[in-house]
Amino acid sequence: MQLLPEYREDIPRVERFNFVARLTHWSHTVTFLLCLFTGLVLFLDSVDWLAAIFGGYAGAGLVHRISAVIMTLSILFFVVFDFKGIINWIKDILRFGINDIKFVMLFPLEFLGFPVKMPPQTRFNGGEKGNSIVTPTCVILLVLSGYIMWFPSIFPAGLVRVAYPIHDIAMVLATVMVCMHAYLGSFHPGSGESFWGMWKGTVRSDWAQHHHAIWYEETYGEKAKTESAD
């Protein structure tokens, strides 16, 4: 059984994510998962087999902090080297409109295998726009509360106290989002091509036209060609 669609170079492709966005996404994914598993060791306090993978509870604490620093650096790297990309991402989220609402309402049916006609989407569909708000917000909360917990002596005691539940709630919410997101961005039938966009940088033009018609038309279609010729 083939889980991901084949990467086809013989079919026209268009760029979806540049190198900086891809490097940030995957370094962030690895560090997020390391923080999650080492964090669970500290959170659950009785998972000896998981602690053993990281060399015990102290080892898990160390891997947690190292991964946290690399995660922070990769976020800063993204801000410094692809600031324009972040602004364009925010602009796309702000375009949330009726087509996105329809997408989110129809998506459960599509997920269950019913044939549905989705309205045309911009660069990110309605669900991805939601993910773009919820997951990064949770990550920002994890980073802020994490450093407060790490260096409690330089922050007010009340702030240190609330940092713990904030870190835990953001961890649970982000993990639920990432589980759904990872499946939809890889093995979910029909959307697997998006994985190649994040892995190699390009997606099939026909897939882009079908899944992100507005983005495709504005970036690569006749409208874009006319505008660049003017």
Ligand code: HEM
């Ligand atoms: C910059 C990012 C982060 C920093 C600085 C950070 C820092 C910390 C620190 C200092 C602790 C306390 C460790 C101890 O008690 O020895 C902690 C605990 C924890 N972290 Fe993080 N963390 C970060 C990101 C994450 C992420 C991304 C996750 C999960 C997705 C996560 C999940 C947890 C969990 C579950 C705990 C245990 C909390 C508890 O015992 O109530 N952390 N973190």
Ligand code: HEM
């Ligand atoms: C674990 C495996 C993961 C896979 C397979 C995966 C896959 C993908 C793919 C294919 C895209 C591009 C979707 C598109 O074409 O628009 C994407 C975007 C994105 N990813 Fe991931 N990802 C993973 C983990 C993560 C993690 C851990 C985070 C953050 C904590 C994350 C945050 C995002 C965000 C915010 C976007 C842009 C919004 C969106 O498309 O939903 N991803 N991911």
